[in-house]
Amino acid sequence: MSEKLAIIIASEEYEKSHVASMIASVAAVSGMNVSIFVTMNAVYNYLKETVEKKNFTGGKIYEQIKEKKSAMFYELFYSAKMLGDLKIYVCSMVMDILKIEKDDLIDIVDDNVGIAAFLGIMEGAETITF
């Protein structure tokens, strides 16, 4: 297994961020260097406003996660960051288009980057796309 894992999340579907956060958590606590790139419609799920209002776009499993009061994707990312090497980057192009600042994003986001920067970060990494 590669020691680096890169996950690209482009979909606004809640479940995709959730499974990404599960995989990222276990990889990070197993000693892998994990980088997440949040882009396109997925960016909406990382806005403070969306998280505060729990205004996610999700399906049947999202409804169950809420009902069972299971940890949400941003909580899983948060504990993974405490326990391992995990960084979350948001696409700067989408931020430009939506006219959002880093302050509009939830605190687990480390930075905003462009494609060239993320390509550098994910060099040599195993990559998963959601």
Next chain:
Amino acid sequence: MTEEELRQIKPTVTVDARGTYCPGPLMELIKEMRQQPVGSTIELISGDAGSAKDVPEWLGKVKQEFLGVIPEDNFWRIFSKKIKDM
């Protein structure tokens, strides 16, 4: 270890992670293992069926010791030992 031997273990600490979903129990174990000194035995109680397979896999990867699992009615008791710093 046999189930008999596992039942004799007096763990340094027991982490009850019932009520959390995958990967919750594993994350709870890791948090505890970080805090405990080398030589500690940790019992993880999990209601998540995946944990009995997930935990030994993770312990193997980070080179900590897996002692065994006791399956109970609705949960699993998973024993591990911290054998090196992490």
